[in-house]
Amino acid sequence: MDPESKSETKFAGATAVIGPERVGERMQEALIGLFSTWLPSRKSCRKAIDRGEIWCNGKPANTALRVCEGDQIQYKPVPAEVPNPGPFADQKLKIVRPPSADFAFVWKPAGLATSGAGLHNLAAIVAFQSQNNHAERQRSLRPNAPDGMPAPHPVHRLDRATSGWVCIALTLKAAQALGRAFAECRVKKRYLALVTGRIKHGQSTLPLDGKASRTDWRVLGAGPLAIHGEATLLEVRPNTGRTHQIRRHLAAEGHPIVGEDRHAPPGYTAKDTPRYTGHGLFLCAIGLAVPSGNHGPAAEATGTVPRKYRRILWVAKALQKNGFN
Numbered sequence: 001m002d003p004e005s006k007s008e009t010k011f012a013g014a015t016a017v018i019g020p021e022r023v024g025e026r027m028q029e030a031l032i033g034l035f036s037t038w039l040p041s042r043k044s045c046r047k048a049i050d051r052g053e054i055w056c057n058g059k060p061a062n063t064a065l066r067v068c069e070g071d072q073i074q075y076k077p078v079p080a081e082v083p084n085p086g087p088f089a090d091q092k093l094k095i096v097r098p099p100s101a102d103f104a105f106v107w108k109p110a111g112l113a114t115s116g117a118g119l120h121n122l123a124a125i126v127a128f129q130s131q132n133n134h135a136e137r138q139r140s141l142r143p144n145a146p147d148g149m150p151a152p153h154p155v156h157r158l159d160r161a162t163s164g165w166v167c168i169a170l171t172l173k174a175a176q177a178l179g180r181a182f183a184e185c186r187v188k189k190r191y192l193a194l195v196t197g198r199i200k201h202g203q204s205t206l207p208l209d210g211k212a213s214r215t216d217w218r219v220l221g222a223g224p225l226a227i228h229g230e231a232t233l234l235e236v237r238p239n240t241g242r243t244h245q246i247r248r249h250l251a252a253e254g255h256p257i258v259g260e261d262r263h264a265p266p267g268y269t270a271k272d273t274p275r276y277t278g279h280g281l282f283l284c285a286i287g288l289a290v291p292s293g294n295h296g297p298a299a300e301a302t303g304t305v306p307r308k309y310r311r312i313l314w315v316a317k318a319l320q321k322n323g324f325n
Contacts, residue, residue: 014038014172018071027054028063035075038153038175051078077172082127082151085119089128094303095140101296102143102174103167104152105288107303110163110280114154122166127151143170156182159244161259164191164285165301174295181290182241190287191236191246192305192324193217194315195255196228204249208242215239215249221318227276231258233309233318246283258282279308286324 016034031045031054039045046063048054054061055074067073094107108114108122115123130141130152141152152168155178167187169175181187203216217234225231232255238245244263250256251263256273259281264273289300304325310316 014075014176016073016075018067018069018073020069022067023069024066026063027056027061027065027067030067031073034073036179038075038077038172048075048077053078075172082131083119083124084132085124085128088120088125089132091125093122093125093129095137096301097140098297098299100144101299102171103155103169103178103290103295103299104140105165105299105301106168108158108163108166110161110306113160114157114166123152123154126168141168141170143174155179156187156241158285159247159281159283161281162283162285163306165288165303166285167288167290169295177294178290181293181295185240186291188287188289188300189238189285190302191238192220192282192284192286192309193234193236193246193250194225194258194282194309194312195232195234195250196225196230196258197232197255198222198230199232199234199253199255202253204253206249206252208245208248211240211242213240213242213245213249215246217250220322221314223312223314223318225258225276225312227274228258233315235322247281282309284309 014035018030022030027049028046031039031049032042039048049061049063052060053076055076056065056067057072095104097104106122106126113121115121126141129137131138152170153175154166154168155175156167158164158166167178169178199219201218203214205214207213215236215238217236220233220235222230222232236246247257247260247263251260251265254265256263256265258276259279261275262270264270284306286305287300287302290298292298305319309319
């Protein structure tokens with residue numbers, strides 16, 4: 001650990017304006033969705049109010065306050081000591097920080113949640129390392145601007161079983177801008193997926209959770225695979241961001257991802273679907289590109305393909321042929 005003292009940081013607030021659809025609601029209800037990047041649930045909104053982090057028209061708000069149209073609601077996060085994630089504190093994470101940007105890309109290993117309860121998740125680890133790791137790592141996770149958040153914050157999620165790039169914001173301004181870019185589908189994502197059976201280039205527009213969804217894929221190669229007989233390697237580009245979108249779309253096509261244990265093809269259940277076990281889910285967020293904006297310059301991260309893909313000879317050849325490292 002680096003012994004140097006922590007720098008003092010002032011945390012700027014993020015502001016939202018109450019629209020006509022929220023008039024008359026109590027603050028606890030009106031707050032839901034205003035700062036969804038940092039306060040994604042009713043419980044988190046209530047806690048922020050209790051901590052004194054929510055202000056209305058320049059004054060601290062309470063849960064019973066009823067809002068009016070045009071009210072200025074400000075979120076002012078209170079700096080707090082980041083808990084030590086114990087044995088995960090020094091987990092080596094690959095970080096790419098674009099020059100002059102107040103965001104970074106972090107490679108999430110498979111098996112690690114992006115965020116959530118407990119301390120074994122990406123958000124908890126990078127938060128701790130931003131304040132307690134060696135000087136170089138701290139600098140890579142500290143904002144350039146003076147409106148940094150108490151800790152780096154993921155602005156989107158990957159499934160626990162999926163490895164790949166996660167974008168983290170270092171300031172409220174960057175988090176707000178990046179959150180909009182993801183919500184408006186302006187962030188370009190590329191995945192590698194090994195799916196069961198033979199499949200051709202294609203796309204799925206199957207609605208998910210009652211919302212329009214689209215996933216495109218192209219074939220990189222195909223060959224034999226134990227348990228399933230055959231498998232196909234795909235480069236996948238999701239054009240929307242629904243929960244488990246790629247996994248659900250490919251399963252619905254009759255070609256679930258190798259290692260899939262939750263989403264079965266038509267006519268099967270997850271329990272009775274043959275599964276290639278011992279290597280996890282063959283889904284990797286290999287590329288992530290964000291546009292320029294208030295968060296900083298346009299930037300892209302591309303990753304090295306996980307070793308488990310290269311252990312399958314024909315997959316390794318297909319990757320090399322298609323220019324993947």
